[in-house]
Amino acid sequence: MKLKLHIWRQSAPDVRGGFETIAADNVSAHMSFLEMLDVVNEGLIAEGKEPVAFDHDCREGICGTCGMMINGNPHGPWEGTSACQLHMRAFQDGDEIWIEPWRARAFPVLKDLVVDRSAFDRIIQAGGYVSIRTGSAPDANAVPIGKEWADEAFDAAACIGCGACVAACPNASAMLFTAAKVTQLARLPQGQPERYERVLSMVDTHDSEGFGNCTNHGACQNACPKGISVDYIAQLNRDLFKATLMDRPDEAAV
Amino acid sequence: MELNANIPEGPIQDKWDNHLFSMKLVNPANKRKYSVIVVGTGLAGAAAAATMGELGYRVQVFTYHDSPRRAHSIAAQGGINASKNYQSDGDSDFRLFYDTVKGGDFRSREANVYRLAQLSGNIIDQAVAQGVPFAREYGGLLANRSFGGAQVSRTFYARGQTGQQLLLGAYQALERQVHAGTCVMHTEQEMMDVVLVDGVARGIITRNIRTGKLERHVADAVVLATGGYSNVFFLSTNAKKCNVTATWRAHRKGAGFANPCFTQIHPTCIPPSGEYQSKLTLMSESLRNDGRIWVPREAGDEREPQRIPEEERDYYLERFYPSFGNLAPRDISSRRAKEMVDGGHGVGELKNGVYLDFKDAIERLGERVISERYGNLFAMYEKITGENPYKTPMRIYPAPHYTMGGLWVDYNLQTTVEGLFAIGEANFSDHGANRLGASALMQGLADGYFIIPMTIGNFLAGRSGGSGDTAHPAFAEAEDGVRERIGNLMGVGGSRSVDSFAIQLGRIMWNECGMERTADGLKDAVRRIGELREAFWADVRVPGKADDLNQELEKAGRTADFLEFAEVMCYDALARDESCGAHYRPEHVTEEGEAKRDDENFAHVAVWEFTGVGREPKLHKEPLAFEYVKLSQRSYK
């Protein structure tokens, strides 16, 4: 099939960008979306032009590196699918496709479709872990965990840190990302000692990194390739509320 | 090049404990005087950095990714082994050790493998304490499954995302240390070279991927946790950025490269769909528990699978291996699939696959049971191929997956360069000539959490910490070398894209140094690789600028290193004139048509020393002794 692509080109963070229209004439329905871009790039290189910069790695929907707005949808039209798993079967001959980077204050564009998502790491640094010393853990079966709780912790832990939720949100909030980690650890006995301190600290960092507030839009959940539920944001808010009422979150949680 | 494995004294069960006791310790108050560079944040690197930071060392951590959480480890699916014996089915450290040595076809070092088995249980404890959500039973205890033909259920898993969950655990432990200030994280920094001062590794040169700026970093020791090199085949199940640069650059500086030809081919991947194919996707091996593998009996049969009657199908694995059938080991299943496709029995539009058919299983168990077991995998398969595996058989074909070879290390995980350590898939590891399923995650984490943090102390103790200086001429020299090379890459100004060369190299390697290697093919490959390398340096086109985010330049550097490295792989395959594990030389087969080892001449680790680009490297041997596991021939009839 033949497609007309409008791709965001921006040579550097502080330079104005704009759409460039590129014809993709030799697209097979079996290609993945990123393979289609590979072929476009090979064409640009052959013409002596600079290829489109886009980030990716695993191409299996698990590393969270890829991500772009495709016709206004984060990761494109397929539900629960990252851009690398999207295949060209989703499009038809003659389609026009608009391809843009994530847009959010906390995710500055670096080049073309590549953005800086390091703010996510800083949210995790603020408390997205259990403080356990290597080698001092008790036997893994010492604390049984009900299957339902373990499964729910897993559902929350499935987040790949891609940033689609932020790109989808009208406020550019990263609450879905933050809530997923908060909920995973709140569901497990191992996460209890630091539970309330964690939520305070992670939300603080979320706000100071320039992500917006959550106003319960729900666009994040629809965009998420891993089906992370907005229910976790409610869970985060409950924990946050409790945490702010506590003087000494550490002791109260024991 | 001296190869002293430094294996501690004593019975195998006591070696690690004896060693822990006899190693020198760094006094807690002094640890902060020492700095360590860790390159790579996969399971091995993240675990090592977090633990060393926690112990009090000053750790500098590097990755070319935009976040440590993106490392290729994230993609591991099936699970992680540990000899916990939670299922009370007779597992033990010794059994895991025994299975691993035997599975590796007797080409690994017993002492290291035993230690791995001993530490395996601690990994599970550690991960659970971090909040890794492993699968559980209704009673709340951890669930296990049997994996890759093991006779006990010792595999722990987190749905099909075990690597992701383990890596996030290690990543979070690392971020905790970043927060505490003991680890400094350098993302988007690609290591371009290692710096030796008076023969000791003292630092690295990195390129800032965003800006192209070259940087010097100094430390008291350097740890490489940079993963495997399956992408030398271009098409593999590895993430696109995986490459050999870090270990190859270390090799050029004197680190011996061990068993480079030991590469594992995974039997169940989705075959390529066209010339544009950029990578291959693994379909979990568990599918072989219920799927039946077949091809049309008649070569060139064009009919739809449903129209091929039962008696015209060849269930070849069941035919060759009546007792193991579709569960025959990875290497054997892979080779047989190749044989079928090469013989014209391939299926699909490009005739490049074999069928994995669930029809019988669906008839027997119902679609619901099959969907409960494999629903996610079936959905992923359909996303990629557009075909519904409930209705039409899957198409699968083997693909490069894991590299057992890597930098040679001693018992302390130190390479032949003093002060340079290698952990995880980057070292030549404990898997011998063939890795068993669910044991790479185990090895990476054992290396990272439990081994290197101890052995590095022994190395550092007695040295004066923090004495290095990036102003030393060795840093300037290394940096100049990197700059010159980048200049050369940008300067060729040829006509062909980087990928066109990487694809061509991949084809040579896949055909001549893949599932089957012949002496003639390998010799020819060495010649063709040399020619291709020359063509690359004469005609590659790298657009853009060097001092900018330039993904083509990144690929160019990696491909240039693969073009040098590929040769040593072929030399190694040629020199190993036997078949063993995944290394299959058709000149050496048993009467049953399987790999035939030659223990008399090849029970050794082949360690290669760099002698110059395009020159035959020098071979050294570490002899392997088997005191605890009796040498025997595998048989799966």
Ligand SMILES: Cc1cc2nc3c(=O)[nH]c(=O)nc-3n(C[C@H](O)[C@H](O)[C@H](O)COP(=O)(O)OP(=O)(O)OC[C@H]3O[C@@H](n4cnc5c(N)ncnc54)[C@H](O)[C@@H]3O)c2cc1C
């Ligand atoms: C699809 C798939 C499924 C798998 N499933 C399983 C499984 O079920 N069980 C199992 O045990 N094993 C499995 N494996 C194997 C296992 O995942 C890997 O062997 C293991 O994760 C490797 O970990 P690592 O830490 O050594 O390296 P990696 O995770 O590959 O990490 C390498 C790190 O080094 C960095 N790096 C590399 N070079 C440089 C450089 N020059 N400069 C800076 N940084 C650099 C990278 O950025 C990355 O952070 C699977 C592998 C694949 C491909």
Ligand code: SF4
């Ligand atoms: S919550 Fe979903 S959309 Fe947001 S980062 Fe995680 S996986 Fe991506």
Ligand code: FES
């Ligand atoms: S490239 Fe890894 S999730 Fe898309």
